Amino acid sequence: MPLLVDLPASAELPAAVSATVGDVIGLAATGVLVPDGGVVEVLGPFLPGALDHDGRLTGAQGVPGRALLVARGPGTAVVEVIRSRGLAGPSTTTSLVVEVAAAG
């Protein structure tokens, strides 16, 4: 069964995570650099949204701050998790090793 793991913004990123194909990891990031290779796919980053009374989605204003990493294939990928204070403000980049095992 695929897992959905949501890491809060306050949590420090580990150096490496182990996942299985199909797992999804949510983490705080204004952007994520993912190498080619099909091991990991990044969705987002996203801003929070809300549903209005007419069924339309409305979004917050700001720099998107949450991304999803989807484990797509077995292997190892080193992704760069970026967090910025503004579009071009100070940013930090953290390397995260994602080891993905085949679904069993």
Next chain:
Amino acid sequence: MEIAPIRSTLQGEPNMADEDDLRSTLLAVADLARSAAEKLDGGRGATGNGHRPEEPLTCTPRALPDRLLVAAAQTAARVNPMNSPVVSGSASAVGASTDAVEPLRIAVMTSKYWRPVPRTLTVSFLEAADADLRARILEHMNAWATRGCIRFAETAVDGEVRISREGDGFWSFLGTDILHVPAGRPTLNLEGFTMATPESEYKRVVRHEAGHTLGFPHEHMRRELIARIDREKAYLFFARTQGWSRAMVDAQVLTPLDDADLIATRSDENSIMCYQLPGSITLDGRPILGGLDIDETDFSFVEMVYPPTPAPGSVAVLSTLPTPRAAAPADELWPTTEDVLVPMSS
């Protein structure tokens, strides 16, 4: 009914052709009124746009047919530019440029400003916070209230503005959109703000997000500022620094707001609502500075949108609370041949 003054105003001195036209128009109006009355008398049931004959008449908000929404939105914008649509949120999230947004989609977007009357928006904190921290955040949000009629005040219960410091990043829902956020969920996020956070960040971030809560969109998405950006350089810059797709860059940086929305006078790269952008992505090599605090142009704007003393008659014009749509098909209200299109000169 006094019809001569109307005709004079519209067409100058009367003549026979004028009178014939006027007579035809009045007959058409009479036919329309008769037709409407017959429909009401016949009863249209609960699913129609009329009322049940046995029910008392009430004043029910009605919506224009979809075919008239674009024209109506254009009219509203001409009457008061503050009501021009703002391209933001879900529209920008699809990465569409303004040109790619369908006119009808724009028409149903409304500005998110509050009514320009004195108002206190209640504020609550979703996580435990010391009193001095809560007071400091409120103080900076209320920097806008020194020149405008809307202020923020803390409440112990679920506020209209709900602040979290544990979510990702810095953001706020726009103006009246906060009313759509479910209770108990944040409408404004100040990740990691503590009493140790520098005062400059309180000015830059808290006042910026409070501006969004007041309905102010991002200034750096003004058409004049976006025109300074080299699009290809922007795509490369954000792909390299954030891993963003071209669609994401379009949505976050390159989609201009509609012309009449934020500051009515001129674009202001020093606005607190403007992000900093580097000179490496501008056509002239100069950075877009971005605001570090509310500047005089911002204050002038808040005075205009939320005047300390409301201008007479401004309430009705600027009311932007969501307008209920009729549940039944509005297209049945009248045939398209009877649509009224307001002249551009109005």
